[in-house]
Each structure stands twice: as C-alpha cells, then as structure tokens.
Amino acid sequence: MLRLTRRRMVQLTGLGAAAIGLMLSIPAIGFLLSPLFQKTRETWVRVGALPDLTVDQPKPITLKVPSGEAYDTTPVDRIAYLVRKSDGATLVLTNTCSHMQCDVHFDPTLQQFLCPCHGGLYDVHGNNIGGPPPSPLPQWVHRLEPDPQTGQTILFVKNAYDESI
Ligand code: FES
Numbered sequence: 001m002l003r004l005t006r007r008r009m010v011q012l013t014g015l016g017a018a019a020i021g022l023m024l025s026i027p028a029i030g031f032l033l034s035p036l037f038q039k040t041r042e043t044w045v046r047v048g049a050l051p052d053l054t055v056d057q058p059k060p061i062t063l064k065v066p067s068g069e070a071y072d073t074t075p076v077d078r079i080a081y082l083v084r085k086s087d088g089a090t091l092v093l094t095n096t097c098s099h100m101q102c103d104v105h106f107d108p109t110l111q112q113f114l115c116p117c118h119g120g121l122y123d124v125h126g127n128n129i130g131g132p133p134p135s136p137l138p139q140w141v142h143r144l145e146p147d148p149q150t151g152q153t154i155l156f157v158k159n160a161y162d163e164s165i
Helices: 007-035
Strands: 046-047 059-066 075-084 089-093 105-107 112-114 126-130 140-146 153-159
Touching: 046 059, 059 153, 089 140, 089 153
Parallel strands: none
Antiparallel strands: 046 153, 059 075, 075 089, 105 112, 140 153
16 A cells, blocks of 8 residues: 655645646747747838839839848838849849848949948949859849839839849
8 A cells, every 4th residue: 555655745746736837837938939930921012113223223222121030020221222234124132241241332433332341342233243252142032013003113022032043
C-alpha cells in the first residue's frame, strides 16, 4: 500500500501547480515569440500617376510604404528613383546601397548614383560600376496600370524588393 506522507503531498502539490502554471503560460509565450516566426507583411501601395520621365534621367520620389515588420503597418517615407529606359521599361530603384545599406543619391553632373559611406558608384540604371557594392541597387517590386477614368498610368509599389534582379 502506497503511503502518502505530508512531505510527499507538498511535493506533489508543488509539481501540480508548476505544471498548471506552465500550461497557462504557453499562450503568453507563443504571443511574445510569434513576431519572430511571422513572415513580413507584403502589401501593394498606390503611389499615384507616373510622372513624366526623361530617358535615363532618374527622378526621385518619396514612397509611403509600410515597413512590413510583423505587426507594424505604419507607412514610412522611403526615397526611390524612377528611371525610364530607352526600351520604355520603368525602373523603381531603391536608394539603398547593396554594400552596407547606406543611402545613395544621384549626382546629375556625374550621371551616377554615389554612396557616401565607402565610395560606391552605380550607373543611371542602378548597376554597380565602382567601389565595394557587390550588386546593383535593389529595386522595388512595382506594377503600372492605366487608370480607366483618366487614362493616366498609375504606379503601384509593393513594400518588398525585387529579388529576381
Ligand atoms: S555602404 Fe555603400 S559603398 Fe559601402
């Protein structure tokens, strides 16, 4: 026959309380850790009518796009450069250097994007042509659609870089 001493009873009660406490804390732990496992939220943003662009003349614009970080849907300002290529294609370049993510700017005199951090250089299409950048400027995923009422070309941007480039 099993003898249940007072000490044993206190130990079992403590173990039971600990098990219940652990089970009750699982949802809270899951809630706290879930942002670590959540994919970024990608969303399309209507930027507006595509402005007139001159071939190979990058035009800066400010995008208001959600950061895409977990639950944060607050739009943040991001500088982008619109570029019309001679074949009619439109690029939406980020101003983020592919080396260590410093902000680049376009110098109209040199006709190049310059990175102030380590002297990275990019041509008007965002191709890396000098310095340490290992790859071209990232581009925003975008699409162009005609507005059925005004006939204008509307630019939409996704809060994500185009990984295929
Ligand atoms: S961060 Fe641009 S060259 Fe290093």
